[in-house]
Amino acid sequence: MYLKTSNFAGVFYPSEPKELSLLINKFLLQAKIKISRFPKALIVPHAGYDFSGLVAAYGFKSIQSHSEIKKAILLGPSHNFYFSNFCSLPKGFWETPLGKVEILSKDDFPAIKTSSL
Numbered sequence: 001m002y003l004k005t006s007n008f009a010g011v012f013y014p015s016e017p018k019e020l021s022l023l024i025n026k027f028l029l030q031a032k033i034k035i036s037r038f039p040k041a042l043i044v045p046h047a048g049y050d051f052s053g054l055v056a057a058y059g060f061k062s063i064q065s066h067s068e069i070k071k072a073i074l075l076g077p078s079h080n081f082y083f084s085n086f087c088s089l090p091k092g093f094w095e096t097p098l099g100k101v102e103i104l105s106k107d108d109f110p111a112i113k114t115s116s117l
């Protein structure tokens with residue numbers, strides 16, 4: 001089964017689970033936000049946590065109380081090579097300092113599967 005490793009753990013964010021959890025919780029505590037409506041989508045930065053962690057925390061804080069969220073679609077650029085369309089990882093797992101996260105395939109999302117993109 002496919003396993004995507006965290007290439008930047010220890011570089012852009014802590015590689016130690018306890019240290020990473022403390023940092024994330026610190027950002028979430030600092031993010032003071034009142035939500036009148038649940039967002040349909042989030043756009044959050046993914047730069048090093050020192051630069052973007054608090055900004056990302058505002059987005060994640062807005063959905064923190066919605067435990068019914070079970071799936072997320074992550075979109076991001078390729079930092080390694082150019083391609084003119086979308087690509088996706090194979091079904092498997094993404095290993096993070098906080099544990100493994102299941103990667104679903106595009107077949108698990110009918111709207112993406114039938115998209116002309």
